[in-house]
Amino acid sequence: MIRKRYQEAKTGFQLLKSINADKYLRKIGLGKEDYYFWKQVGKALLCTYTLFGAAWLYNETSPLGWWTLKPRPKEERELAHLYERREFPYPGDAEAMEEFVAKGGMIGTTIGPKGTVETDKDAVNYQKEMQNKKFEQEALKLWLRMRNEVIQELQEKGYDVE
Numbered sequence: 001m002i003r004k005r006y007q008e009a010k011t012g013f014q015l016l017k018s019i020n021a022d023k024y025l026r027k028i029g030l031g032k033e034d035y036y037f038w039k040q041v042g043k044a045l046l047c048t049y050t051l052f053g054a055a056w057l058y059n060e061t062s063p064l065g066w067w068t069l070k071p072r073p074k075e076e077r078e079l080a081h082l083y084e085r086r087e088f089p090y091p092g093d094a095e096a097m098e099e100f101v102a103k104g105g106m107i108g109t110t111i112g113p114k115g116t117v118e119t120d121k122d123a124v125n126y127q128k129e130m131q132n133k134k135f136e137q138e139a140l141k142l143w144l145r146m147r148n149e150v151i152q153e154l155q156e157k158g159y160d161v162e
Contacts (some may be wrong), residue, residue, distance in 0.1 A: 010018050011138075025031050030038070059070060089096035154161045 022031060089100045152162050
């Protein structure tokens, strides 16, 4: 005679106790024997991020001023001596703010060559201004060419035109 053995169904807390989490963690590389490996990986990441953070901080607040990790375009390097750095006062210091405003430093201004204040100069306005300037130059060239042609024709016909 064959006896059938039935396994008792586990539910709730009994089921949780029966699950061997270490077996599953070991399969994905997170077991107790992998502790040293992950410790080394953590140390490497900590050192790497520390170095990157130090480089970033140095880049933002370089004591040398002229040597940062950011590459600067050739035009900016050539024109760097024309620009001066403007120090803005702390907003709570009323006396320094009054002095700053008296010198001409206002919100929304940019500092141009040799510290001159230029207001409302942005890339779009500058581009439109340059286009207008080119258009005016071309119109002037065309006008002078037409004028010279008319003068030449009149001189050919015998009129004295200067």
